Amino acid sequence: MPGPDSAIQVCHLKVSLGGSPVLHGIDLGFQSGRWTSVVGPNGAGKSTLLKAMAGLLPHSGDVFLLGRSLASVPGRDRAQQMAWLGQNEGGADELTAYDVTMLGRLPHQAWLAAPSDADRAAVEQALRTTQAWDWRSRPLGHLSGGERQRVLLARALAVQADVLLMDEPLANLDPPHQSDWLDMVRALVSEGKTVVSVLHELGMALQADELVVVADGRIAHQGACVDPATHRALEAVFDHRVAVHALQGQWVALPQKSQTT
Numbered sequence: 001m002p003g004p005d006s007a008i009q010v011c012h013l014k015v016s017l018g019g020s021p022v023l024h025g026i027d028l029g030f031q032s033g034r035w036t037s038v039v040g041p042n043g044a045g046k047s048t049l050l051k052a053m054a055g056l057l058p059h060s061g062d063v064f065l066l067g068r069s070l071a072s073v074p075g076r077d078r079a080q081q082m083a084w085l086g087q088n089e090g091g092a093d094e095l096t097a098y099d100v101t102m103l104g105r106l107p108h109q110a111w112l113a114a115p116s117d118a119d120r121a122a123v124e125q126a127l128r129t130t131q132a133w134d135w136r137s138r139p140l141g142h143l144s145g146g147e148r149q150r151v152l153l154a155r156a157l158a159v160q161a162d163v164l165l166m167d168e169p170l171a172n173l174d175p176p177h178q179s180d181w182l183d184m185v186r187a188l189v190s191e192g193k194t195v196v197s198v199l200h201e202l203g204m205a206l207q208a209d210e211l212v213v214v215a216d217g218r219i220a221h222q223g224a225c226v227d228p229a230t231h232r233a234l235e236a237v238f239d240h241r242v243a244v245h246a247l248q249g250q251w252v253a254l255p256q257k258s259q260t261t
């Protein structure tokens with residue numbers, strides 16, 4: 001059962017895809033007001049884990065959101081409490097950036113009701129936060145990969161949820177916008193929000209409070225990003241092809257040459 005500080009608790013979570021087991025009974029907790037990065041090799045099961053936590057995949061076991069079993073939380077409550085940014089999300093290409101972001105307000109709106117002043121304010125704030133306000137009238141399909149990602153990020157922010165799940169949120173973002181994303185996550189966490197992000201950029205992932213290392217559909221490690229044991233687990237899951245070093249007060253993961261070359 002989840003503790004009082006638990007934003008998400010995952011209990012013996014199993015997922016099969018295409019008839020094959022992908023997640024093999026995962027137990028994991030995410031504390032409120034913390035940022036956790038989920039890392040691991042390609043195909044390890046990171047996206048599957050995040051999707052199952054969002055209630056987007058059939059699974060066995062339990063997921064608790066803010067202390068309540070996900071299965072018992074009405075869809076509208078869930079959509080208000082948990083915002084989702086998926087990987088390579090398609091569709092909605094003909095909608096403007098503004099209207100896409102307004103989709104994030106749907107959980108707050110009555111059926112077929114016009115957007116309220118609060119909805120419009122949330123959308124403007126979200127688009128300004130991701131610096132996408134200037135192209136609010138452009139269709140999503142006309143935007144570059146990075147511009148599109150900033151609109152989808154704005155849609156997730158517009159929900160104003162307590163828990164944000166983001167799968168590869170840095171995809172297509174240039175370094176300044178990656179840095180802005182980092183500032184944004186830190187601001188969200190300082191407001192008490194909980195952020196869980198799947199990241200391939202290990203240097204960025206190590207900026208989080210906690211790291212979850214996934215390998216072969218299991219949790220290889222969960223620990224603080226400053227903990228040397230976490231660094232060793234990260235190096236091990238990538239076959240020691242990366243090494244974690246301290247640089248100017250931050251942790252960085254640098255590529256290592258293969259032993260065989």
Ligand SMILES: Nc1ncnc2c1ncn2[C@@H]1O[C@H](COP(=O)(O)OP(=O)(O)OP(=O)(O)O)[C@@H](O)[C@H]1O
Nearest residue numbers: 017018019022040041042043044045046047048049
């Ligand atoms: N729809 C599906 N049907 C069958 N197998 C799937 C399906 N989706 C994913 N898989 C498999 O499940 C495993 C986990 O996939 P998942 O996308 O969760 O990995 P990941 O850790 O997020 O990988 P990546 O870093 O490459 O994004 C992979 O072996 C993948 O091939």
